[in-house]
Amino acid sequence: GQQLNQSPQSMFIQEGEDVSMNCTSSSIFNTWLWYKQEPGEGPVLLIALYKAGELTSNGRLTAQFGITRKDSFLNISASIPSDVGIYFCAGENYGGSQGNLIFGKGTKLSVKP
Amino acid sequence: NAGVTQTPKFRILKIGQSMTLQCTQDMNHNYMYWYRQDPGMGLKLIYYSVGAGITDKGEVPNGYNVSRSTTEDFPLRLELAAPSQTSVYFCASSSRQGTLDGYTFGSGTRLTVV
Numbered sequence: 233g234q235q236l237n238q239s240p241q242s243m244f245i246q247e248g249e250d251v252s253m254n255c256t257s258s259s260i261f262n263t264w265l266w267y268k269q270e271p272g273e274g275p276v277l278l279i280a281l282y283k284a285g286e287l288t289s290n291g292r293l294t295a296q297f298g299i300t301r302k303d304s305f306l307n308i309s310a311s312i313p314s315d316v317g318i319y320f321c322a323g324e325n326y327g328g329s330q331g332n333l334i335f336g337k338g339t340k341l342s343v344k345p
Numbered sequence: 346n347a348g349v350t351q352t353p354k355f356r357i358l359k360i361g362q363s364m365t366l367q368c369t370q371d372m373n374h375n376y377m378y379w380y381r382q383d384p385g386m387g388l389k390l391i392y393y394s395v396g397a398g399i400t401d402k403g404e405v406p407n408g409y410n411v412s413r414s415t416t417e418d419f420p421l422r423l424e425l426a427a428p429s430q431t432s433v434y435f436c437a438s439s440s441r442q443g444t445l446d447g448y449t450f451g452s453g454t455r456l457t458v459v
Contacts, residue, residue, distance in 0.1 A: 265448075274435050275435070335380075335388045
């Protein structure tokens with residue numbers, strides 16, 4: 233089946249540093265989504281990308297949908313302690329018989345004050 | 346709006362017991378999903394539903410059953426609990442495929458089978 237390779241698995245950074253994480257796939261997706269999960273909670277949508285090459289920002293977060301539709305990255309600028317959590321990429325195809333998100337394994341972000 | 350509500354938050358089951366994980370949404374979403382999340386792994390789809398009366402298997406359906414008698418509710422049933430079903434279970438909903446809003450997730454049910 234379709235798989236997403238997300239890297240890095242974990243990051244330990246200093247407050248104020250910039251963060252970059254990415255997802256790649258051997259399959260094409262129509263939509264890329266980035267979620268953040270905090271302890272004891274479900275994932276919360278951060279950014280959604282719908283067009284190849286699209287670059288979208290949400291505050292200090294910036295994400296891009298790769299031109300080949302097989303990859304995406306998420307950048308966080310000037311990290312703060314509340315950025316701590318697990319970040320998941322997810323790819324979605326629609327129009328077929330099975331509509332669902334395929335998730336990466338997550339990037340665990342730790343921020344030292 | 347409450348969004349997606351899951352109950353219970355925590356549960357410990359003995360091997361062979363059965364239970365139902367409840368999920369309800371108040372957003373009038375047609376699509377609903379059940380995922381499980383194991384440590385260090387992403388979320389894997391168990392079952393999904395595109396509307397009341399319609400359900401379909403996801404990637405890891407074995408050992409589970411679902412029903413969708415109403416738009417709001419999508420319960421997940423474990424008939425004979427096994428240690429391999431120890432996991433955190435998330436229910437999600439969306440208005441349609443390719444939704445602009447992505448999926449809305451519940452806060453999860455942490456299940457331990459001993």
